Amino acid sequence: xxxxxxxxxxxxxxxxxxxxxxxxxxxxAALQHLAAAHEPGTLAELAAAIDECASQxxxxxxxxxxxxxxxxxxxxxxxxxxxxRTARLWPPRSDSPxxxxxxxxxxxxAATQGVQIVQAxxxxxxxxxxxxxxxxxLPQLVDLLYLAAQPNPAQRQTLLAGAPRPGVGxxxxxDLPSPRLAxxxxxxxxxxxxxxxxxxxxxxxxxxxxFRQQGQFQPQHWCILRYQEQDAGVLLLAPHPHTPCWELxxxxxxxxxxxxxxxxxxxxxALRRTVRDGAEQxxxxxxxxxxxxxxxxxxxxxxxxxxxxxxxxxxxxxxxKEGNSTRAEx
Numbered sequence: 001x002x003x004x005x006x007x008x009x010x011x012x013x014x015x016x017x018x019x020x021x022x023x024x025x026x027x028x029a030a031l032q033h034l035a036a037a038h039e040p041g042t043l044a045e046l047a048a049a050i051d052e053c054a055s056q057x058x059x060x061x062x063x064x065x066x067x068x069x070x071x072x073x074x075x076x077x078x079x080x081x082x083x084x085r086t087a088r089l090w091p092p093r094s095d096s097p098x099x100x101x102x103x104x105x106x107x108x109x110a111a112t113q114g115v116q117i118v119q120a121x122x123x124x125x126x127x128x129x130x131x132x133x134x135x136x137x138l139p140q141l142v143d144l145l146y147l148a149a150q151p152n153p154a155q156r157q158t159l160l161a162g163a164p165r166p167g168v169g170x171x172x173x174x175d176l177p178s179p180r181l182a183x184x185x186x187x188x189x190x191x192x193x194x195x196x197x198x199x200x201x202x203x204x205x206x207x208x209x210x211f212r213q214q215g216q217f218q219p220q221h222w223c224i225l226r227y228q229e230q231d232a233g234v235l236l237l238a239p240h241p242h243t244p245c246w247e248l249x250x251x252x253x254x255x256x257x258x259x260x261x262x263x264x265x266x267x268x269x270a271l272r273r274t275v276r277d278g279a280e281q282x283x284x285x286x287x288x289x290x291x292x293x294x295x296x297x298x299x300x301x302x303x304x305x306x307x308x309x310x311x312x313x314x315x316x317x318x319x320x321k322e323g324n325s326t327r328a329e330x
Contacts, residue, residue, distance in 0.1 A: 147297050216240070248270045
């Protein structure tokens, strides 16, 4: 039985680049070679990620990779660890000749660390970056629309005076872990139109850990929707520290309760809570294919401010692909 070697896009065998974790004294120089450091639309996100990691154990930087023996580094890639055995990939500049070997080396490194899914998010119009990701192990999963709602003064007054309709209530999940929340999210995912390619890849507990890290966790704004005295849906909100923005991270309705206008109740509750906290904007992202959700958000005041594409390496899919290739060459 022969295990196939990695191949470049042209079909010729290629050796995986020798990458090493960037030494601390070269970290700033390496980060400056990431694509996000040169793109206005993602520079703020990269800065936030760096700030977040600054207070974490030093091992969080092990995934900042450069070519072995290159001093100072002339290219870099960062596999930023996230909860639930996931990671965000910060790609190298797409015009770097080292980009293909860095991307492949980063995925190999992630696999050795037991990471289950590596995700990269880029501007949907960046065709060169998209090609680099596709050709080096990260297929495109979905186009995402980034929406924002900014209620005007009259709308804010209406929201402040509003309340859920009779029969509708919102109950805090309380402390984590929450088996009740995990169970509801499992049921919702089974029929969700948002990124079905990721369904079943992560357990509900892993997904919850990921949401827990987004923004500032405030359990009173992680809610279970109650309708006619039964659990009917989920709403997860989080403020962004040091900004006037909140994020609607997750919302969903159980299949049995769809068609009752409860999606609009979830959005209204999200807007009420954020306005009462003084937020100026509420942000969210949605799968471009999820037309019912898009229509709901547009009808409730959300407007498009960016379009990005999600690319991902999934360990299970990668293992299956390698296994099939190995059997074919046996």
